[in-house]
Amino acid sequence: MYFDMTRLLTAATFLAVASASTPDNVSSRLMVHIPHSLFKEEGYDHREALFGVPPYGGSIATNVYYADDELCDSDVDTHKGYPSRETGKNGKMEPWPSPFILMVDRGGCTFVKKVRNAQRAGAAGVIIADNTCLCSDTKCIEESGLQICETSEPIMADDGSGSDISIPSFLMFKVDADAIKKELKNDKPVQLEMAWSLPTPDDRVEYDLWTVPTDSVSRDFLENFKDVAVALGQSAYFTPHMYIYDGVRSHCQGSDGQNMCYSLCTNNGRYCATDPDNDLEKGISGSDVVKESLRRLCIWKHYGDVDGVGSVWWDYVVEFMSRCNNPDYFMNEDCVKDVYKHSKVDGAAIDRCMKDSGGLTSDTTNAFLELEISAQTERGVVVLPTAFVNTAAIRGALTVNNVFDAICAGFAEGTSPKICRQCQKCGDPGECAKSKGVCKTGSISGGVSQTTFLFWIVIITGLFGGAYFWQYKKNKEDMRDQVRGILAEYMPLEDQDENGGSPMDFARQGGTASLIK
16 A cells, blocks of 8 residues: 555656646747748747757757658668658668658657657657647647547656667647648658757856755766866856655645655655655655755755855765665764765754754645745656756756756857866866866867877877988988999099098098098
8 A cells, every 4th residue: 555655646746747837948949941831930839858968059950751650660661751762773762861850650659769769760850740639729629530639738758768869859749740741741841940049048057956865867967066066166056956745735635634645755744755665664765855855955055055056065965875875874863964074064054954944743834845846846847857957958868968068058158157168078077177177088079188189299299200200310321322322333443542542431431521622
């Protein structure tokens, strides 16, 4: 029964958030440039996938091909689809010419599987053509004649395996997708543009991270981003958020104020978290996760709220993950105190903060946890972990590179800090920031770091210098041999001067004696 409650809590809250609007504020656009009859100045309504890596600040503008398939088989037939291409010697149509955007029908398998197969087939981007109308879209229902409709918008969520997806993808609603498929099936070219930009209000970027203390996906990011945050300094303001389930909305608090979800919740069922090990009898409980979440919020209030960098907060999180992030020590007070000591956190001040905000024991509201619940509903947070830059959700894997690139793309033109110019193209921006802007690893664009470049310049210069010196010595010796040959051929060796000398004496001396007496 306890495990079923955990799943019920997750599902109830997920559906509550998913049914709401998802204002992730990513300023992506989907445009049709060709044919002009399908052009819309405002672009086409669409939904972004929660996986893949969009080129923030850039676009993909190229021809689109309709696969005429759900693309659930990893063996993709690139010789089918529309528009038609020339037939090759093998009797099949030529494959989709790169670069191309691939339109794929919805259904049959997960969004991630479709996009992965399209990526392997060489697509630069993917458009998922919806096959079902929204119940609120009367035009779609009338034109399609479909009797079945969806009450809520589909979410292109990650199925848990999308970390290898590197291309972007959009979901296009049925009426618009049908119009494009009609053009393509008539063998007419269609050119799409998928474009991304981030809100760039001023010379300071604001970025947020939504996660929970037990999340393993965000661990690598949390361990390695501190140097970047410090290097960005006052140019970027960070805010960490903890995902808290609304126990009242999820019916974990009964009408009489009783906690119906037991160890998953605090405050008589008001604030909850899923059990990380799915065992409510032992190990880390949901209420333990809520308590650690509140502790991190208080640490940020004391050490990060003012400057938006929060160096001490990052230290605490790294130390906690290293020392206490296991069932035996997660809620061990001695372990927490040890983390306080190593990260230089005033434990007494944090304990007061947790108590003054409303505590976790009685049937009362906690001010900080209430703010987190309101913020996650307003922002439309569905998937964890999720990072936002200038209120725009960052797609793709939560890595130092992805978040750093998005932050640097979020500055108003001409206002990006020096660290962006020095490290944005570096293969390891975290190490680059730690080294004060010196890139010691290869460039992600396929080039090399400045240090490596200078090293090879010195090596190549030395090699050329050595080769030149060797050639110079060789030419000098060859010239001497030629002089000896000329003297031997044109000067009779039997003619000797009065001193008994020989004309070859000059050659034997290596050219050190003068021919003029």
